[in-house]
Each structure stands twice: as structure tokens, then as C-alpha cells.
Amino acid sequence: MAKRFQALIEGALQRRYLRQWARVARLAERQDAATLKAYRSRARQLRRQLDKVIHIAEGRLTLPLIGSNAFRRPMGSDWGYRPQLWRGPLGRPGMAAVETRATFGDEITVFHDCAVSELTLRQIRNTREADLAPFGLRMDVFRFDGSFLSLAIDLPPDAAAGLTRRHLVRVETIIELEKPLEIFARLNVRHGPNTEQIVRELPLHEQDVFVDFDLAYTNLNEKRVDRVWLDLIFEGPEMNQIILRDLALSRRPRAEL
Template sequence: MAERFDTYFDRFLFRRTLARWQALADRAGAADAESLRGLRTRGRLLRRQIDRALHVAEGRLARGGEAAAIPRPLFADWTWRPELWSGPVSPPGLAAIETRAAFGSEAKLFHDCDESELTLRQVRSTGETDLAPFGVRMDVFRFDGSFLSLVLDLPDAGLQGLTSGHVVGLDVTLETERPIEIFARLNVRHGPNTEQLVRELPRGAGEAMVEFDLAYARINERRVEGAWLDLIFEGPEMNQILIRDLTMSRRPRAAL
């Protein structure tokens, strides 16, 4: 049964909450510093949850209300589509991007250009076969650096119970104006160390799938603290790269 948010009790709580925050906003101009700090903390916590709800709602409404499907391998115990492909982020685009610039709450762009001629933009999916409601387009003009990578932080859900017996899968759908080498690197931080597994995406493929077998990464399973995915673009100058969809999954490794 579909979840509903418009019961009488829901509407009553909404009116009370809205009136409360309207009153707080009216009185904020005369409040002391201690009260303002408390108001700011509560407001940020509330805004974070509102932004989460709006992100999911707008992403699903972009597909007519349907939830976007995620490819799920047999026996997978975790799947994930990053927010850049699942719902709108603000701002929807960046230009003349400095290195380490954040795009949404999960992604950052890294490069070593002296003068950035890079743009990133979230675009709404319009293709009949597109599963993700949004895609990400990167335009690269003059490029005087030696590396360019889009980094995605994996959520805590993907780290819980992560062991060397897991295989992490990456499914990506992309288009480029001209062929380009693209590498995917999975990084797992455990204690003071970081293990890295690198795979090359098939060149020119619209849809590609690569896997990272953690049996080849010497991780301390009890000290896994974080993980992130690097998409590394080789020789990206004068190119447009459209990543229509990106999902990740995790499944137990088949026993030998």
C-alpha cells in the first residue's frame, strides 16, 4: 500500500510546525546570540530532512512518480544510485571549477589545471530507456592539467559489513563526443591505510559494467572507515562527457 502524507493528523502537524517556524522567523531579528545559535542548529537539522524528502520526491516525480530501478545482481546485499543521478541538487551546475569543488553532498571534482575551463551540470533524463531521472554532463575545453577525476563518496550503508569476501560492482551508462580512456578506481580506507582497485571502462561502450573483487585488497575488515569511487578521465580536452546513469552494488563472492 502506498504511503500517504495527507491524513488529517499529518495536515494538523504541518500547520502547527509551519506556524511555529513562521513565529520564530518573525522574532529572530530581536533574539539574543544564544537563542539564535539554538535556532540555527534546529533549523539546519530540519532543513537537512526536508532536503532529503524533496530530493526523493522530485526525483520520482521526474519519472511520473515511479521509483527508478537499480540493476541488482543475484545475491546483492546493497545497491546505490548517487544523488547526482537520483534527484536534483543545488546548484544544478558549476563553471570554471576549482579543484576539490563539491557538486552536491557526495561528489567532488579534482584536477590540477592552472586555469580551469571545466563545467559540470546536472541534466534531466529524457530518453525512453533511461532508468535514472537525471544525468551528469561535463564539458572540458582547454585542459592544461595532468589529471581529472570525479570522486563519489560511498554511503555508510555500503560500508557496513564490508569484507574481503565481497565483490563491488559498478554499472555506468555514458556518452562522449570522442573516444576517451576512463578508469574507475575503488578506494577503501581501513585505519591509516587505503587499498585501491582500478578497472578500465570499455572504450566507446554506452553501457559498461566492471567489478572490484575485494579478495585482492588486503583490508582490515574491522577497521573499514570509508570508501570512495574515482572516475578518472585521461586526455579529456575538448570533449563532452555525459554520464547518463551510475549505480553500484555489492554481493558476496562465490566460494571456491
């Protein structure tokens, strides 16, 4: 009952406030300069707060919902993960002239050897019907005088927990390119002083872009696995816009032969 009464009061106050500003708008043409300055100042303060509310509401109510970790996982998967950048808003949504070893969020580190960086990164909101990830990553590369560009994506400790040579690790992504280029995914598994690395080229020409890493062909010491991370390596990225709409990882035990 109290909430209903409060809603009625708030509704009445809002209607009154709207009528006041409608009257100000009607009379604005006939007001003197001093009065107009006062109204302009008040209107700007109000607009800042309204824009903030609209921005937050659109971000939270636009599909897919923020925080979503929903994605297709192969049958039998015992672990799955969508990194932070594709799941929720970052505190710093964009970077320009990105230097090597710069971090973007808590999980992504950029590596390159450019003398002058003309690379920008920006987190974008996904709104397409086909998107499952709430956010995406847009990378704009202009002049590129280096020999390599990669993104290192740290994975949480549970990616390493229970990882064995029987596992297949899948990386699935949605990528848009301004012009064609080659992108390689490298899975890194550290076990003690050693690191196993498996490299696969992403099949960008196919409808479903994913690769599987088979750990059976590694020399993995299962008892000493302590860290897993993924590198995305971009070949010839100059003058290109690359949008990673989604990135998700999963693992499953391989079938017994």
C-alpha cells in the same frame, strides 16, 4: 463533498480568468501605451508563476521519476546505491570554471591540476526511454592544461558496513562521449590508517558498461573498514563533452571456490 465543491469553484474561476486574458489579448492592438504597460507588468508576473509550476510539474512527472533508486543488481546483491546527483535535483544545478576540490552536491568533489579551469558541470534531466536514473551529469571540457581530471564520489556509511574480502563491488554506468577517451574507475576502501585501492578501466566499447572489483585480492582488514569512495579518472578530456547518464553501485558475496 467539500473537495468536489471547491474543485467546481476553482474551475469556474479559472475559466473566468482565461476569458479575461483572452479579451485582453484581442484588444491589445487597440490599447493606449499606459494600459499596455500595466497589462504587460501583470502578464509578466503571471508568466513567472506559470513557468515555475510548469517546470516543477515537468520535472516531477517526466519519467524516470525523481528519487528513483531502481537499477539492475546482480543476483545475491546485499547492497546497492545510486548517488544523489543521479537520483534527485541538486540545489545548485551547474558550475562553470570549476576549481579543483570544488564540490557538486553533497557527494561529488572535482580534482584537477589546471592553471586555468575551462571545465563546466551541469546536472541534466534524463528523459530517454532507456534511462533508469532521473538525472545525469554533463561535463564540458574545453582547453585543458592539466595532467589529471577526476571526480571523487563519496559513498554512504552503509557501503562500508559489513564489507568483507568475499565481496565483489560492481560499478555500472551509462556514458555518452563527444569523442573517444579512456575513463578509469578506482574503488577506495579505508581501513584504519590504510586504504586499499583497485583500478579498472571502464569498457566503453561494450553495450553494458560495468566493472567488478574483487576484494579477495586486497589486504583488507575487515574489522576496521570505515569509509568507501569511488574515483572516476578521465584521461585526455580536452575539447570533449562527457555525459554520465547513470551511475550505480552494488555489492554481492563472491561464490565460494
